[in-house]
Amino acid sequence: MPDRYEPSQFESKWQERWKQADLFATREEPGRPKFYGMDFFPYPSGAGLSVGHCRNYVPTDVLCRMKFMQGYNVLHPMGFDSFGLPAENEAIKNKTHPAPMIERYAANYRRQMELVGISYDWSRSFSSADPDYYKWTQWIFEVLHERGLAYRKQAAVNWDPVDKTVLADEEIIGGRAERSGALVEKKWIPQWYFKITEYAQQLIDDLDTLDWPEGIKAQQRNWIGKSEGVQFRLDVAGTGDSDGKFDLDNHNTPAKKLSFEVFTTRIDTLFGVAFCVLAPEHALVEDLIKIVPAENQADVREYQEAAKRLSDTDRTATNREKTGVFTGAYAINPGNGQKVPIWLADYVLATYGTGAIMAVPAHDERDYEFALKFGIPVIPVIAPAEGKIPEGCYAAKDGVMVNSGEYTGLSVAEGQFALARWMEGLGIGKAITQYKLRDWLTSRQRYWGCPIPVIHSADGDEQLVPVQDLPVLLPDVDSYEPSGDGSSPLAHIPEFVNVTDRDGKLGRRETDTMSGFACSSWYFLRFCDPHNPKEAWNLDRANYWMPVDCYVGGAEHAVMHLLYARFWTKVLNDAGLIQVREPFARLQNQGQVLAYTPYRQPRDGETLGVGEDGILVSFAEADAMKARGEGNQLFYKWVRMSKSKGNVVTPDEAKATFGADALRMYLLFVAPFSADVQWSNEGMMGMTRFLSKVFKLATDLKPFWAADWREHIPFEAMDPLGKEARRLTHFTIKTSTADIDSFGFNTYVSGLMKYVNGISDVLAKADPSNRAHALALSEALETLPLLLSPGAPHSADEIWEGILQKPGFVFRQDWPTHEEALAAADVVTVAVQVNGKLRDTLEFPAGTSNEELEAGALASAKVQTHLEGKSIRKVIVIPNKLVNLVAS
């Protein structure tokens, strides 16, 4: 038995034995509490895992391993998110079919996960592209459809010209496709949507019940974008009954009568309306154009054309100067009957609210900017509670209404309430709630996804494929490249498209597939009952395991996967198919692993891209440059590991060079869980050193080993050294347990380091013939592999069997519990301060009375010198900690 950490001697051996023993099989024993710990469903890429992925999986593994040892039934599954664009694009690039490719990649992921000793129950694994799985994805689609939550409509959608498919709003960043980076275009085609907007309010409300990072919750709230205000009607002057009164019974009769709705959160500023703005695409424009002077007509048409030509990115670019055109028409402000000009401007979005606004330049920055540019008067109607009306734009919400007729003098809140009531009474407006959230666009015109189980009948109605006919299998074809014309490649496969509908007539199969996010919106339910051929899940089993107690993955899915999965869970709950309303009780986001990556200054003739400050070079090239004496052109940056940057460290390499346990412990130790990690070979060396110390300590403790220590230790008197050993053991049990539960993995590892250092110090002073020492150190020797095992499971088993010669696996042992009285020290170091400044530290027996602490503090010579010439005004004593003498 070596007294060093030699991973090549035992890590693979233990992995093999764990597999043979089926050690990580999910246990569902009655009488135990359950714990469901899960990592984000990965898409298996050909690049394989990097140590960055391990940063996700290892901490979850540590938590799940501890929970199992604590007696929980633990569900710790892993599967593969195989459908979707990334897989299909990679297959096209490799000129292969995605199905076998993805299977190969998933097998490699599994191999690598086993390489670092993650305790997944592989018998529960599946891929979202398995027909046994996507059959039920289709079934859930039908549940949604039957509840009116899946629908098809013609719409202008985000078209990615590179990936040749539509994208959801969430997949677009700054006008570009998140994945391909292409500028997104608008395309007008029928699309499938899930009606997530129906759940907007619940999705906001239930965030309060979740133990999630604040940032993620805030992002979801922001994305859903709730705002409360008033929607009301404005009539167009000179049309219909425009004498200032509103003929509610009659508003449809004069064909010419025109009006439009606006939404505002600041109805209190109604008397400050200086103009109205319609989005260039607003439907009313077609009517307005018929009643305005010819020159205005030309301006309007020209502006509409210009707006159409602008890409969304250009249109929404920040700091862009306002543009707009006067339509020639006027609206009547219902508050004061005044005529205000109607403008067209692209700063008003057609897709939010009603696509039209009342503009109040005195109290809205955008309107103010617009008014300044076009010389429109600014009418202040809100003033500070005290002081005079400010110049320019004053958007405060805590002011008082002025110049507002009978409402003058009311506070903003009072005015909002009163005006909303008034409008409701008149029937021209009402208080409503608006959300930025739009329905989830789920159809993709691509091959590699879950087919939508719908048949378009000859009569043109939509029929769901009967459940007994599911799954609608994805046809196995050679050519599946996107068609590029906006139709799915499946549309060009007659055997797939042509079907008999419910009435026996020739129907047409839906050829769009579902976004990959549909597949990952329910997989956590399938893990509860992964191979059920009759149901998506057995209700009892799903209710037993759900919700996921701890869900771990990257923060990049804040508003996509995590929002969609919450939505589906709520729908399934409403349908009586699952008991929970939220899928993930607790969420944790891990930081990324960064590599120190070489860049060089650009050479003559080379230019840098936007936002770049150097040119990436390979490590080999960097070495060559240094050898040529060009090292001064090099600089290094901490950047995320990625294949394209050539800076990836794989778990395979890390295990071969340093060992799996060293890798695991390093990833846990080097930074707080949610912070980014800087990869360092020196740090890995340090961890190897630590693990060697553990083996050395265990070996050196062996001569003290009394196998029956547990029977004797409570009754034996301990000397101070023995007590110190026991204190270290029990204190470390306490902190390790709390640290793992709270995701404090870095302090869990540092706690083990302190423990090893502390026990080593005790050991150096210990006497092998002293019974008390032997018992206390036996306790330490046996506790060490237990506490170590979540972080370094291979080493723990090696010590357990090799040094303690105990049978079985550490994983199957009980997690130790601490005794509070033993975890506390007998002798405490008390800080003595004079006027809050540290002047001495003194040792006292724990529990020394305040009076004695004060007396001891006063007796200190160091303290005396600082008290000279002063008299004590007050004494503060914190038992076992501190004495502060306040003197002057």
Add this chain to the structure above:
RNA sequence: GCCGGGGUGGCGGAAUGGUAGACGCGGUGGUCUCAAACACCAUUGGGGUCAAACCCGUGCGGGUUCGAGUCCCGCCCCCGGCACCA
């Protein structure tokens, strides 16, 4: 601009309002070695001193408190997200 999270030695980072810098990396000195690597021991916030005493120190400026990295007020900077959402 708005929202969220941060700012502590040369570096990663510890610190229920109570001894700031635990633990580790790196550095320095030493042991081992023909030598190096590894390993081990000692030391390591800055100033000051032979050594101590002592002084200064958690982004900046105030405040509360016997006592502030921690709480309050006002700023600055960094990271992430959203962004003409009326």
